[in-house]
Amino acid sequence: MKLPPLFAATALLLAVAGPAAAQTGAVRVDHPWSRATPAGATAGAAYMTIENVGNADDRLTGVSSDIAATTEIHEMKMADGVMKMRAVTDGLAVPAHGAVALKPGGYHVMLVGLKKPLKTGETVILTLDFAKAGKVEVSAPVMDMTSTGPKMERMKMH
């Protein structure tokens, strides 16, 4: 069935202005965001909270995006007083009725080989691949270079 143009436009608007969450099956992705990169930067990062509202454990096995040559799951960790970053190659566990936060200084989606710098106000489209829930497409707004994320900014206002 072909939708009249007006209906199609309304549907598109709803998709763009909809809540900052994407859900597929038992997996819910909340407040995805990315951070603007300085000119010439070849890597960027994206953050989000992944919630598993189901009864079965799941696992984020991979992420892909058109904006970068490769997209990896990384972890930042203090080791012997030094902040180290490593690629998570065995996936990220999302336990049943649990949540995993991807945030600065912790787990993050690493965009390696950016095709262009990320600018504030743009959107990064990511496809998350889960072992059970399958593919979840996420739109991550690019926030200011100094941003610490949508949740923390909201907290500051109160």
Ligand SMILES: [Cu+2]
């Ligand atoms: Cu990284």
